[in-house]
Amino acid sequence: METSAARTAQAVIVAIDGPSGTGKSSTSKAVAAQLGLSYLDTGAQYRAITWWMVNNGIDISDPTAIAAVAAKPEIVSGTDPSAPTITVDGTDVSGPIRTQEVTSKVSAVSAVPEVRARITELQRSVAAAAERGIVVEGRDIGTTVLPDADLKIFLTASPEARAARRSGELRGADLHTTREALLKRDAADSSRKTSPLAKADDAVEVDTSDLTLQQVIECVVTLVEEKRAAK
Numbered sequence: 001m002e003t004s005a006a007r008t009a010q011a012v013i014v015a016i017d018g019p020s021g022t023g024k025s026s027t028s029k030a031v032a033a034q035l036g037l038s039y040l041d042t043g044a045q046y047r048a049i050t051w052w053m054v055n056n057g058i059d060i061s062d063p064t065a066i067a068a069v070a071a072k073p074e075i076v077s078g079t080d081p082s083a084p085t086i087t088v089d090g091t092d093v094s095g096p097i098r099t100q101e102v103t104s105k106v107s108a109v110s111a112v113p114e115v116r117a118r119i120t121e122l123q124r125s126v127a128a129a130a131e132r133g134i135v136v137e138g139r140d141i142g143t144t145v146l147p148d149a150d151l152k153i154f155l156t157a158s159p160e161a162r163a164a165r166r167s168g169e170l171r172g173a174d175l176h177t178t179r180e181a182l183l184k185r186d187a188a189d190s191s192r193k194t195s196p197l198a199k200a201d202d203a204v205e206v207d208t209s210d211l212t213l214q215q216v217i218e219c220v221v222t223l224v225e226e227k228r229a230a231k
């Protein structure tokens, strides 16, 4: 991928992928803040386009209908790790994109190739504009969006650990139901034809099941610093 002329020599591109609840967002934000990098939550972008589809009455079960309007919403992500933002056509959607309805529909929308092409282009332009470098988190960053990233991390954790973390966030939502919903979304995201959730061959895999968030952050910060030093 081309490097932006605006980027400094020390700029570093970090791709963090993995399934839901492995700690991608918390880790990426903290690492970016600690190292003075930008931050991009690509899941929020897929959630935002899904929110727009739902809001505009698009039939989510019809990939052709989704593809036909995929270019319509204007999605803008703010990349400050201490205050990330996301808007659709100028409206702040950071709250509405986290509803159960959006969560249950996002895998169907994100599987449509026209949606992925559009959002991938957006992600690459955000990464290219990040002068000091960026931490980009998602499902296909290391494999498809930024295959030349300086560092690729693939976070994993047991379904039990992930469900416990998520149900904690949802104020004690039933553990079994949360676990089943997580596994269903993982299966959909991993089995789609276009850029499925997958570990890049050159990604470092970190199992976070028995690590604290602080330990995961320290591990990734060390790996980024090693890459920077070797540049």
Ligand SMILES: Nc1ncnc2c1ncn2[C@@H]1O[C@H](COP(=O)(O)OP(=O)(O)O)[C@@H](O)[C@H]1O
Pocket: 018, 019, 020, 021, 022, 023, 024, 025, 026, 027, 165, 166, 169, 208, 211, 212, 213, 214, 216
């Ligand atoms: N290593 C960890 N140990 C315990 N809780 C964690 C850990 N990593 C993340 N969490 C918590 O789990 C929840 C999901 O983390 P998040 O970063 O949103 O995961 P993801 O972005 O992969 O879905 C958050 O409440 C977060 O604070």
Ligand SMILES: Nc1ccn([C@@H]2O[C@H](COP(=O)(O)OP(=O)(O)O)[C@@H](O)[C@H]2O)c(=O)n1
Pocket: 019, 020, 021, 025, 042, 043, 044, 046, 047, 106, 107, 108, 110, 111, 137, 138, 139, 140, 141, 185, 189
């Ligand atoms: N790079 C990405 C990021 C997310 N997604 C899709 O967006 C959904 C929501 O991602 P997310 O990161 O917000 O999900 P959580 O792990 O935070 O629950 C995923 O389940 C995928 O369907 C994707 O297809 N590709």
